[in-house]
Amino acid sequence: MPTNRQLAKQEADIYAETLFEAQNKAGGQDAVLEVRAQIEEIIAYNRSHVDLTDALKDMSYSPEQRKALVEHVFADCASTLQSMLGVMAERGDIDMLSRVWNGYNREIAEKLHVVVVDVTTRVALDDHLRKVITDKVSADLGSNIVLREQVDPSILGGIVMSANGKRIDASVASLIDRARTVLKQTSSDGGEC
């Protein structure tokens, strides 16, 4: 007998598969990866806007009102993604969006045979660096790689890579944080700075 967790995963996988098939049919890999990026942005947006998340989960609003709210807020997203978000809002499943994103990544890996690697750096990558990164990650994962690049000055330098739920943080900011932690711990233990 499936547990609630398994049922939720199955339901999220259905959303992800439906969305993937629609995007793949509409625009191929590029469209699929575009929607993946949009879902990631929406998840980050929801985390920083609790009022919107609460409103989308509020059952005192009618399903139609929640759907209209989603379509209004995320009007710039792909139409298939808008439709899926509307259905999720109507059914009160907006909390499943992270599970849907994970399922969507699995669909990409299984059906397009590529792994999307999110790469964050302080400066934009050049072709040489893209090749170095792609070669290394391809050798690690044993599959084709699609780099999703992002420039973030807050990491100060170095690189942050994540794929398949795993993350390598080789940024200067995290190195300095670790150094700060070690130094504070050493000083609190009575050691000399």
Place this chain on the structure above:
Amino acid sequence: MKANKNMSAMLGTCIISASAAALAVPSLAFADDGSSAGIGAIMPNMVEFIPMLVAFIILWIVLAKFGWPAFNRILEQRKSTIADSLKKSEEARVESERVLAEYKQQLNDAKKQSSLIISEAKRAGEAAKADITAQAQREADGMIEKARVAIETEKKSAISELQGSVVDISTAVASKLIDQDLSDDEHRKLIEHYVDEAGSLNAN
């Protein structure tokens, strides 16, 4: 009482003997009626003597019957009163001596008891003083120890906070220097170095 009766009896006997002697020799009294200038001068006149004797005897009898008993009764009462008074005063003296002795004994007991109470109070006071002093010393020691621990803790906290601040400032300065001083090419070299040094995304 008995002595008075004896005295009365002797007095009566003397009087009767004298009267009998006078009656027994009347011839001598009347023998020389003509020679009253001699012995008659000292001899009583019988005509006067006998009535006087009778009157004397009657007076003696009356006094012996009524005077002496009353007199003796008064003397006996007086004697009895004096004896009672002496007896009572003796009893009072004995009683006062007894009470005095009792009071003295009670006073001595009270003195002993008060001395005992005072010594006990002194001993209890000394013990309380020692306890209070020891308790105060313990509390003072505890307060000093707590203060010492608090000072030590505050000192460590201040040092730790200061060291933390130094670390924060140092890392902030390092961050600023790295952010401002590295060129894009240097950043890219750093990225390539980190990619080479980084672990695998497929590692468990």
